[in-house]
Amino acid sequence: MRLVAKLSSWLAGTDEEAMRRVQQHDDHAAFARLVKRWEQPIRRLCTRMTGEPERAEDLTQETFLRLFTKRKEYRPVAKFSTYLWRIALNQCYDELRRRQRRREFLLPQTNDPEEDLEAPSEIPGPDLQAATLEEGELVRNALLRLPDIYRAVIVLRHYESLKLGRIAEVLDIPEGTVNSRLAEALSRLSRMLQPKLQRQSPRAAEQSCNCYEPSKP
């Protein structure tokens, strides 16, 4: 499957070449090829980041709209896909910020803002979840309860299979930071998805090992 995708992309020209044609000649056909090749990964990213397929649909369109309107700003120093992932992620972050502001506006302030950030009120806690929700929904809720920067690295690495170095390029951060964000994301996910197991062992393990650096968001 991957071989077929590679072969077809080789036959149709690289993304960078297509983007150059869009940039210099407003080539609609080249732009259509880019959209066709990338709309599904971008829509998946937006869906995983926001948790809402309908909103993700809009964000995908906004991403490509932005790609086109800002086509003159693209510099072919990085891979095209790095550039596109970055635009899409920024669209998602904007959307999540808007959502956060709406929530703050609509709901009375809680005493502990950290808690409010990590556990939006419409998402039930782990115990209730385990009893009532099916596995897919459980995972979705756990991911949505992660802070955005942790969810982003999980989505890019696990669901979109980007190498750690590529993620560092997309997010414009050192690879070490990608690793520590992923470590933190995985620990938080484990606490949410395996609350019983966590109460017995790995959290204790993390505490007993003085080598584990204290986790910082």
Next chain:
Amino acid sequence: MNHPNREAWVPYLYGETNAQERRELATHLQECPDCRRLIASWQHSLARLDAWKLPRLRRHRIPWLAVGRWAAATAGVLALGFVLGRQTNAMQTETLRARLEPQLREQVREELAPWMRSEMNRSAEATLAVASAQTEKLLAAYSTFNDARRAEDLQRWYVAVKQQLDTVALNTENGFVQLAANQSPAKPPVQPQP
């Protein structure tokens, strides 16, 4: 025991370490139950992530279904007008009917057939024009398929169909006028005969 940093396990987990790092981490893992538990819990969580399946992604299409529905509605209205026209003929007196029916039928058919054909052609052309314009816009900006535009298209179709309806009404009226006109010269020759 000297444990590796927590983030050192991330490339290990994803198979992105070099051979030497991998060997060292694997050796440590064999000796350290704490790290083994940590990695096992991460792996367990990672394995569960795949349970979140996304719905099958839909591809946008030109709303042919809506277009077809409007076309069918238009054809239905035209057919209804035709049938009504015929039935109105049937309500005339026997003699008039006997005389006028074939003539009227022929006339209506002659008038309606090319008109209907041209109307259908025109609506087909309009459909194609709308569709290709949409496709063009989609390629240009990828923002064409939002709800507002779709609503606008529907509005356009509504106006077009309403125009067609008006034309049908007008034609039917014209038919009646002609019918009346045909009726008055037809009467005098009927009466003196008996």
